[in-house]
Amino acid sequence: MTKPTASPPSPLLRAADQAALPETSFSHPLNPHSQLHLRSLADGVGLQRLGLNLIRVPPGKESFVYHAHHCEEEFIYILSGRGIADIDGVHHEVGPGDFMGFPTPSVGHHLRNPYSEELVYLSGGERREMEIADFPRHGKRLVRVGMTAAIHSLADVELFPGLKALHVAGSRSHEPG
Secondary structure: OOOOOOOOOOOOOOHHHHOOOOOEEEOOOOOOOEOEEEEEHHHHHOOOOEEEEEEEEOOOOEOOOOEEEOOOOEEEEEEEOOEEEEEOOEEEEEOOOOEEEEOOOOOOEEEEOOOOOOEEEEEEEEOOOEEEEEEOOOOEEEEEEOOEEEEEEHHHOOOOOOHHHHHHHHHHOOOOO
């Protein structure tokens, strides 16, 4: 017996239909001021390798936590409201039409909304199988493989002994004989 297959989502997601997308609320565990609400536009049209979210940050709240990516590039495009973007330790007021892009390895970045109106922006980037992100102000590193993520203290990192020797030995195996 053949199992019925679900039809793929439409590649067109009308503005009027975006409100019907499930909204996820999130607070970053390392930031007590973090509160955001997001709708995945990418999921709404079936994108798998690219993430794109419509994000709302209430007045007086922050997005995530100051972080830097090792594997996945990210961008932010402000639609409405104002915010303060902390990019590599420098604070910038941002507003509608402002764009931020973070190629990897990225500089640290964070977005907060100290104003009285909601901050709304698009945030997007790659959806790789693995990501490593640092939280430099907390001395922590996130390692995500698939949908499993763990946060490690950088103070407790145990370096893998002999990695350089393995790398050198591995490069020698590619030398012409």
